[in-house]
Amino acid sequence: MPATHAPNPDMAPTLLRRLAGRLAVRPGAEDRARAALHALDWAGCAAAGAVSPAGARLAQGAAATGAGACVGVGMGAAGLSPAAAALVNGGLGNVLEMDDVHRTSILHPGPVAIPAALAAAQATGAGAAAFLDALVIGYEAMIRVGASVGPGHYQRWHNTSTCGPFGAAAAAGALLGLSEDAMVWALGNAGSQAAGPWRCRHEPVMTKQLHTARAAMSGLQAAELAALGFTGPEAMLEGAQGFYDAFCPDPDPAAVIARLDGPWMIWDVSFKPWPACRHAHPAIDAALDLRARGAAPAAIRAIRIETYAEAVTFCDRPAPTTTHEAKFSLQHAVAACLADGPPPLAAFEPDAIARPDLTRLRGLTAVAATPAFTAAFPRRYGAAVEIDLATGETLRAEAPDALGDPENPVDEARLIAKARALCAAGGRSPDQAERLIAAALALPDDPGPAPLAAFASALAEAPAYTPEDMHT
Numbered sequence: 339m340p341a342t343h344a345p346n347p348d349m350a351p352t353l354l355r356r357l358a359g360r361l362a363v364r365p366g367a368e369d370r371a372r373a374a375l376h377a378l379d380w381a382g383c384a385a386a387g388a389v390s391p392a393g394a395r396l397a398q399g400a401a402a403t404g405a406g407a408c409v410g411v412g413m414g415a416a417g418l419s420p421a422a423a424a425l426v427n428g429g430l431g432n433v434l435e436m437d438d439v440h441r442t443s444i445l446h447p448g449p450v451a452i453p454a455a456l457a458a459a460q461a462t463g464a465g466a467a468a469f470l471d472a473l474v475i476g477y478e479a480m481i482r483v484g485a486s487v488g489p490g491h492y493q494r495w496h497n498t499s500t501c502g503p504f505g506a507a508a509a510a511g512a513l514l515g516l517s518e519d520a521m522v523w524a525l526g527n528a529g530s531q532a533a534g535p536w537r538c539r540h541e542p543v544m545t546k547q548l549h550t551a552r553a554a555m556s557g558l559q560a561a562e563l564a565a566l567g568f569t570g571p572e573a574m575l576e577g578a579q580g581f582y583d584a585f586c587p588d589p590d591p592a593a594v595i596a597r598l599d600g601p602w603m604i605w606d607v608s609f610k611p612w613p614a615c616r617h618a619h620p621a622i623d624a625a626l627d628l629r630a631r632g633a634a635p636a637a638i639r640a641i642r643i644e645t646y647a648e649a650v651t652f653c654d655r656p657a658p659t660t661t662h663e664a665k666f667s668l669q670h671a672v673a674a675c676l677a678d679g680p681p682p683l684a685a686f687e688p689d690a691i692a693r694p695d696l697t698r699l700r701g702l703t704a705v706a707a708t709p710a711f712t713a714a715f716p717r718r719y720g721a722a723v724e725i726d727l728a729t730g731e732t733l734r735a736e737a738p739d740a741l742g743d744p745e746n747p748v749d750e751a752r753l754i755a756k757a758r759a760l761c762a763a764g765g766r767s768p769d770q771a772e773r774l775i776a777a778a779l780a781l782p783d784d785p786g787p788a789p790l791a792a793f794a795s796a797l798a799e800a801p802a803y804t805p806e807d808m809h810t
Contacts, residue, residue, distance in 0.1 A: 506557020
């Protein structure tokens with residue numbers, strides 16, 4: 339049995355110990371059903387990410403890391419060690435910028451928590467109910483820590499990367515049956531592995547995928563070691579030379595333990611309908627509103643985008659040259675929507691970027707942060723788009739909440755359609771896509787291992803088509 343120790347009676351319970359108490363609560367049936375939708379959403383994102391250059395290199399690296407009983411998305415029957423599976427699967431869900439997102443913590447829990455939970459579930463032979471419970475618990479830890487780090491942290495650090503190990507450790511720890519002490523150790527050692535400065539935003543590199551991959555693997559390994567009695571720092575968050583001290587100039591520690599008896603945080607996570615940075619989504623929604631009202635692109639003489647300051651910092655790119663830059667360009671996203679309507683993945687590819695009509699619309703666009711939208715962020719992601727027409731008419735549309743946020747939700751049918759499109763982008767046949775979708779949606783129906791085995795098997799299927807085939 340792993341060693342345990344009693345907390346210091348002279349010390350108030352630390353943030354991690356109080357968080358561990360919350361994580362010991364079991365989610366309910368409705369929570370598990372919600373978790374299955376996030377599993378579906380991640381599965382589609384990962385299936386598409388698996389055929390990307392970053393995905394191919396992660397798969398090569400994982401295959402050389404260790405063999406075992408765990409699957410890699412799109413890697414066929416070849417088994418991976420839990421660490422290798424968490425690494426490769428953890429890097430795939432973020433490739434296309436369509437992963438789920440939590441607003442106030444400004445992070446993406448799915449690409450980190452789900453791969454860690456899947457690896458731990460396969461390693462332990464867990465059933466579907468335990469897997470879904472672990473997703474809810476992993477999201478909870480990651481979001482609560484993320485909500486506490488403060489805006490100063492986000493200026494330098496990728497919250498998904500720095501806070502992700504906490505979520506991965508919590509998800510894996512739930513499946514490993516960690517005691518409260520062991521969960522605290524796992525969380526403490528997860529925090530000691532926090533990393534991920536934002537330099538990758540400035541260069542066309544694959545590092546952002548390594549951020550999520552390492553977060554998933556680091557948290558999983560922290561939980562595995564805790565199960566063996568490997569201790570970790572209980573005051574990792576608030577203690578001297580701890581997480582806040584090192585990374586956070588303006589933390590909000592109370593956010594970690596706020597409303598511990600409230601609904602699970604997974605209910606406050608948003609789904610992303612568009613293949614672009616989330617900061618561009620409200621402007622996309624407003625532009626689609628204008629197009630639906632009959633605004634002809636050729637008649638547009640000026641475009642003004644109003645949004646919050648963080649969106650301008652991340653996405654003010656008037657002349658993108660790569661797919662990555664286009665996904666982080668308010669100007670391109672709005673131009674594509676005004677010209678063509680709802681943007682598919684192809685709207686951000688080089689052929690679309692080079693189109694003369696989109697180049698013209700981008701050149702007509704001014705971007706500005708406004709006090710109202712900035713004050714509402716990050717509780718609300720809002721934007722407005724205003725266009726001047728050749729007739730002298732001015733049209734304006736506002737989107738105070740992005741589509742997919744809890745205040746402006748998408749339904750299950752839309753999530754299924756998104757998963758189908760992503761599977762197609764990942765080279766999966768219609769039959770393969772339907773197997774994966776059905777397996778994800780069936781996870782809440784049976785608590786035993788069979789539904790999870792079917793989900794893992796569908797994830798592992800090699801694509802029917804290669805990227806080269808899809809472009810011929």
